[in-house]
Amino acid sequence: MQWLNDLVKNLVENVFGLNTQERLGGSIQFYIYDVIKIFILLSVLIFAVSYIQSFFPPERTKKILGHHKGFTANLFGALLGTITPFCSCSSIPLFIGFTSAGLPIGVTFSFLISSPLVDLASVILLASIFNWRIAFAYVLVGLVLATVSGTIISGLKLEKYVEPFVYGSAGAVDLEEKLTAANRINIAKDQVLFIIKKVWIYILIGVCIGAAIHNWIPESIISAVLGQDKWYSVVLATLVGVPMYADIFGTLPIAEALVGKGVGLGTALSFMMAVTALSLPSMILLSKVVKKKLLMIFVAIVTAGIVVIGNLFNTFGHLLY
């Protein structure tokens, strides 16, 4: 957004009286520009995507998934997870709804993994920050991770680790609501406001960290800790990201800044995936419907998958630029 960049540059130089060629002025210009850019992109994307997603409610997904078996079911679970809207507060009723409708838990997990990981809006943002090939590769890889993880979980026959009450619940009821265009616009608008309220702080913090990395932290330090040649960089990035809770929109400026300083694409993506696919709040919610052992297996499989993917991107990522 060159027009925005020029606008902010004017603001910083003429209103704040700072030289944008120098470090302080440059940082402030970058910060204001990046924050505004992300908020604009976020609003437009979330609105458009939520509108589209209102055509793919989980209730319909539940029906569709019921018609498939085995690996295909996991694949569809992963695919539908990316376009179905759902906020993490719905993860429990959703899990219960899918499971008591007879869907294997692996399929539900494929859905639950791909949902936060391959989020339509953030994929578009990824494309705008890196490029479409990378965004596409990220989607592909996220789907593979979700499908395979879910298949493994199904294969390990872990049904006995689901809390028994889950199986007794509803499932037989099929709800569908006719939505008008006005309804959909409202849903999309509400979703934009809801998400902005939830993530604005992470964006401010994320851009701040990104700006610090961009302007203040020398490449040598970053290279020493997360450099491409360091075998542990992906594992480190993943482990740091797993317990963190932040929206993917907040991690993107950090990932962008890190890659700018020579950190491997895979390392940066691992960090992003770890932050979004696994988070303490969603783990706490899930622990209400599955027993600890299943939860830990789930976390282990997804973490391992992210590390593998990160290393793949580090090794082959240059082909995507």
Added chain:
Amino acid sequence: MNIKILGSGCANCKKLFEMTNNTVKEMGSDAVVEKVEDMQKIVSYGVMRTPAIVINEKVKSFGRIPKVEEIKKFIEEEK
């Protein structure tokens, strides 16, 4: 008339509960509005996304916050 707002305590669920209460008062209706937070109860209605509005045991809307006019329409429909 019995109105149930299904939701497990997130901000949207609270909002819908308030909106519904206000709407009922505005309409001068004697409907009873209750909040259902128990997950098993919520799921027994087939609801997978909250908040949801249930009037006289019929699910009128789920997974979103309907506008006040819609809530009024739902109430009219179930009278």
